[in-house]
Amino acid sequence: MTDDLADVRFAIDAVDAQVVRLLADRERxxxxxAAFKTDEQGVRAPARVEAVIGKVRALAAGAGASxxxxxxxxxxxxGAFVELELAEHHDSLKRNQ
Structure with a gap:
């Protein structure tokens, strides 16, 4: 099998489409x-963030990724999802005032 840069880029584009679909699932x-969180600390959840980071580092190692x-x-x-949640909480508070 002979790959050239165009083939590799085509494959990357296909992976990107999958990643975006998965990001949309994660966002939902x-x-x-977010509906279960009542304050900014609940949104930021630093202990949960570190647990997720530990989990995905292990998954990465098992999958051959860095x-x-x-x-x-x-x-x-x-970080981007936390900002999204904080904005939604802020908007929700404004609506309920």
């Missing part, structure tokens, strides 16, 4: 979880 779940890269990606993703 994050939004559902645990450091996976951790950085997850920290960025979790």
């Amino acid at each position: 779940l994050v939004r559902r979880a 645990p450091d890269v996976v951790e950085r990606v997850y920290r960025a993703m979790i």
Whole structure:
């Protein structure tokens, strides 16, 4: 099998489409979880973040991925979802005033 850069990029694009679908699934779940959280500390949940990071580092190692890269990606993703949740909580508080 001969790969060239175009083939590799095509495969990357296919993986990206899967990742985006999975991120959409994760966002829906994050939004559902947000309904159970009553304050900013509940949203930020530093202990939960560290538990998730430990879990995905182990998963990365088992999958042959760099645990450091996976951790950085997850920290960025979790940070973005925390911002989303905080914005929703803020909007919810404004609506309920």
